[in-house]
Amino acid sequence: MEENLVNGIRVRFAPSPTGNLHLGGVRTALFNYIFALKYSGKFILRIDDTDRVRSKKEYEDVIKDDLRWFEIKWDEFYRQSERAFIYEKYLNTLKENGLAYECFCTEEEILKSKEIAIKSKKPYIYNGRCANLSSGEKEKLSFSLKEKGLYSSIRLNIAQVLRMDPSFYSVEFNDAVHGHLSFNSKLIGDFILKTEDNRFAYNFASIIDDYDLGITHVIRGEDHISNTPKQILILKALGKEPPVFAHISLLYGKDGKIMSKRDAASNIKYYKEEGYLPEAVLNYLAVTGNTFTVHSSKDGKKEIFEKEIFSNILEMADLLDIKKAKGSSAVLNEDKLRHINEKRLALMPAEQLIKVLTEKFQAASILAKLKEEYGEDFYFEIIDFLKNEFKTVKEILKELEIFFDDFKINLSGIKYDDGLRKALLDSFQNINDFNENSIKNIIKEAASQNSKTVKECYETLRLFITGRLDGPSILKIIKFLGKNRAVKRLSI
RNA sequence: GGCCCCAUAGUCUAGCGGUUAGGACGUUGCCCUCUCACGGCAGUAACACGGGUUCGAAUCCCGUUGGGGCUGCCA
Numbered sequence: 001m002e003e004n005l006v007n008g009i010r011v012r013f014a015p016s017p018t019g020n021l022h023l024g025g026v027r028t029a030l031f032n033y034i035f036a037l038k039y040s041g042k043f044i045l046r047i048d049d050t051d052r053v054r055s056k057k058e059y060e061d062v063i064k065d066d067l068r069w070f071e072i073k074w075d076e077f078y079r080q081s082e083r084a085f086i087y088e089k090y091l092n093t094l095k096e097n098g099l100a101y102e103c104f105c106t107e108e109e110i111l112k113s114k115e116i117a118i119k120s121k122k123p124y125i126y127n128g129r130c131a132n133l134s135s136g137e138k139e140k141l142s143f144s145l146k147e148k149g150l151y152s153s154i155r156l157n158i159a160q161v162l163r164m165d166p167s168f169y170s171v172e173f174n175d176a177v178h179g180h181l182s183f184n185s186k187l188i189g190d191f192i193l194k195t196e197d198n199r200f201a202y203n204f205a206s207i208i209d210d211y212d213l214g215i216t217h218v219i220r221g222e223d224h225i226s227n228t229p230k231q232i233l234i235l236k237a238l239g240k241e242p243p244v245f246a247h248i249s250l251l252y253g254k255d256g257k258i259m260s261k262r263d264a265a266s267n268i269k270y271y272k273e274e275g276y277l278p279e280a281v282l283n284y285l286a287v288t289g290n291t292f293t294v295h296s297s298k299d300g301k302k303e304i305f306e307k308e309i310f311s312n313i314l315e316m317a318d319l320l321d322i323k324k325a326k327g328s329s330a331v332l333n334e335d336k337l338r339h340i341n342e343k344r345l346a347l348m349p350a351e352q353l354i355k356v357l358t359e360k361f362q363a364a365s366i367l368a369k370l371k372e373e374y375g376e377d378f379y380f381e382i383i384d385f386l387k388n389e390f391k392t393v394k395e396i397l398k399e400l401e402i403f404f405d406d407f408k409i410n411l412s413g414i415k416y417d418d419g420l421r422k423a424l425l426d427s428f429q430n431i432n433d434f435n436e437n438s439i440k441n442i443i444k445e446a447a448s449q450n451s452k453t454v455k456e457c458y459e460t461l462r463l464f465i466t467g468r469l470d471g472p473s474i475l476k477i478i479k480f481l482g483k484n485r486a487v488k489r490l491s492i
Numbered sequence: 493g494g495c496c497c498c499a500u501a502g503u504c505u506a507g508c509g510g511u512u513a514g515g516a517c518g519u520u521g522c523c524c525u526c527u528c529a530c531g532g533c534a535g536u537a538a539c540a541c542g543g544g545u546u547c548g549a550a551u552c553c554c555g556u557u558g559g560g561g562c563u564g565c566c567a
Contacts, residue, residue, distance in 0.1 A: 016567045048567060110564055114493095123494035124563065153565065178497070187495055188563085195565040202567050226496055226562035249498080250560075258560080287516090288504055306506070308516065326505080328498045329560070336504065336517045346530085389529065443526085458526030470528035 009041025010216050013074075014206065016048045017059035021066045022266035023332065024221065024251040024259045027285040031248055031325070032219045033072045034286070037317035044213060045074035049081045050205050066268045069360060070278045071313075078213065080205050087200045090208050090238060091154065091193060099160050099237045100193055102152045103130040104141035125189035131157055154194040156230075158185055161237045168236055171229035176217075176246035177325045183229035191230055207231035207242075215243050219322065222247040222329075246322050249289045249329045256331050265332070275394025277348075278360060280341035283310050287340075289330035292319040309343045342391040350384040361393050366400055373404065374480065382480050389472040402466050403480065409467035409489070420460045423450050425490040434483045436475045464490050 013029040015021060021029075036043040045067070049055035060079075067074070094100035110126070117124035133141070142152060162168055162185065172182040193204040200208075210218055210231075225247050232242045253259050259266040271281050286292070292307040310316045345353070357363040371379040382403065386396045401407050427442045443461065447454045462474045465486065471477070478486050 014567085018566075051566065054566075105564090107564065114563085118493040121493050125494090126564085181496080183496070191563090192565050197565080199565075201565060206567080221561095221567095222497065223561050224567085227567090229496095230562090247497085252560095254503095256559090284504095291505065293506090304506090306515065308504095326498090330505095331503060333503045333517065339517055342530085391529080453526095455526055462527070468527090472527095472529075474526065 008214075008216070009036060009039040010044060010214050011036050011041060011219055012044040012046050012210070012213065012215050013072075014046040014048045014209075014220075015063050016051065016054075017056055017063060018051065018054040019059055020267050020269070021063045022259050022263070023268070023271075023281075023285065024266065025063075026066070026070060026072075026268065026281070027251055027288075028219070028221055028248065029067060029072050030070075030282050030285055031246075031320075031322065034313065034317035034320050035217065035219060035322060036075075037314065038320050041216070042075040043073070044076045044078065044215070046078045046209060046213070047080065048202070048206065049079055050199050050202065052081070052199065055081070069268070069272070070282055072282075076213075078209070080200075080209065083205075083209065083212075084200065086212055087205050087208050090212075091200075091204070094156070094193070094234075094237055095154075097160075097237075099157050099164075100154050101131050101157050101190075102138065102142075103155045103190075103192075104133075104138070104145055104152050105130060106145070106148075106150065123187055125187060126155070126191070128159070128190055130155070131159070131190065151196045151198065153192050153196040155190040156193055156234060156237065158188060158190050158233065161185075161233055165236060168233065171232050173228065173232060173242065173245060175225070175228075176219075176244060176322050177249075178222075178225070178247055178327050181225070181228075183226075185229065185233060188230060188233070193234070203227055203230045204234060207234050210243055211235060211238075211240055217244045217246060219246040219248060221250050222327070223250060246325070247327075248322075248325045249327060251285070251289065252329055252331045254332050254334065259332075265334075272360070273394070275361065275392035275397070276337060276341050277344055277356060277393065279313065280344040281337065282313065283316070283344060284337040284340045286310075286316050286320075288333070288336075289328070290325045292316070292321070293324070294319065309340060309347070311347055338391050345387045345391070345393070345396075348387065350380045350387065353387050354380075354383060357393060357397070361397065363393075363397055366397065370400060370403060378480055385472070385476055385480070399471070402477070405485065405488075407467075409464070409492070411463070411467070411492070414463070416463055417452070417456065417460055420446070420450055420452055420457065421464060421490060424457065424461055424464075425487065428483065428487050428490060431483060434479070436479050439475055439478055461490075464492065 011032040013032045015025055033043050035041070045064075047060050047063070049060070091100060113127060114124045130141075145152060168185055170182050171185050172180065175181050191203065192201045194200055228245055228247075235242050251259060253263055253266055264270055287308050293304050294307045296303050296305075307319060348356070354367060357367060370382065374382060386399055390396045390399065423446050424443075427446050431438055431442060443457045444454060446452070447457045458474060459469060461478075462469060462471070465474060465478060465481070
């Protein structure tokens, strides 16, 4: 693949706006995007909305918003619904050259002959009835179709294509991930280019666009493998050369079932709500069903290791090798996503995290409040502290609440040692130098003076400061809160 | 039914004829520790099955099984 990358690389992501973007779709978009990044190519977003009934503008908007959330930026944008004249043009050339023909068969007829074929254990191939009709017959069939309120469709004439170039008896191509693939075109049958309701069929519109838009590499899900020979045949009929194909594996849901646009856990919204960083999701998506290897040498010895956590998307792009993508499908593992999110969170500088929190998680107001109450220095320190303690931004945002004066602690029904509380309060009031060490010492003193364990002191303290018995270092939290807030919470 | 893709632990993977089958997530135990998490250490768990080829197979070939896709108009 590397050899022919001298000229401009052009890739595309072509979702249909018939539902929300799901993780599998994001993964396909991502591979295209980083492929373009790696080779300084163009990434094109094309909305495949040939299905006018199911396609909705709102879904197109959701797809765009989601891609923006992930910062997957497209260089060019197209809608298939606006490009029908182009498909029409190519279809006419096919017709003029006798490579496409009008078909008057009804669904009933097709289904029936398919059923017969299956029953007799023979491959179903369209019988080509309409390939060689006289104009009189056409008129007659057309008339009877119209009487039923139906229209004719257009098929590719494969026999004619083969006559043009007999080598295409076997359609072969080198898939960048699957290697050499070959299909017998005799078994494909004359397939539909334009439907009876006057729409361009997917296989036609898609490959015409890929050609017309100058796409050099088609990176898509492996569910399209069987469509590829058809698309190649269309191009061949037009005398054009096909792009390079790379069929990446599909991502399955946690239940091992194929991802559905209706499945909550495959919807991007879920990951936003759970507080996963967009780049962590991309990082996860990139390493599942795929391997990034780094070659290094230590003491003259060559070492290879698999890279799993990236610091940014450029690094991912740089290390991408589409040939390393697995041909087998992968199952979503949210624990691993969580793990990657945690790592990426820790790696991220506080300033950058603040930017992400503001832009991607609507946290602007709470951050502004924090900054105002704690001052610039503590503001960054607190964020820096929390990002190392939690796995998701949801958890961070939740923890942020304890830093504010209006944080309510509900201790009703919870047992605590009130004497110890008073003792701690007393000690706290008398601290002059308020820092981690002095707080630590005070706790020790309080423990010995009240014949309690240090652990009990910490627990009581934690309970009155945060309302919980677990969480990040209570010493650090108290340091950030400061003497006044700490005393106030102990004074309840 | 036909054609095609795929097959290493619960999950994601390394491996490309000779390895104690490596790593990651999870999980278990221990250490660290005010708790949770992090981190450190240790453990757990896999070549779907059956034939070949070969001195030798996770690795190459064939078959079976299983999962998936396409096959009339979803993309």
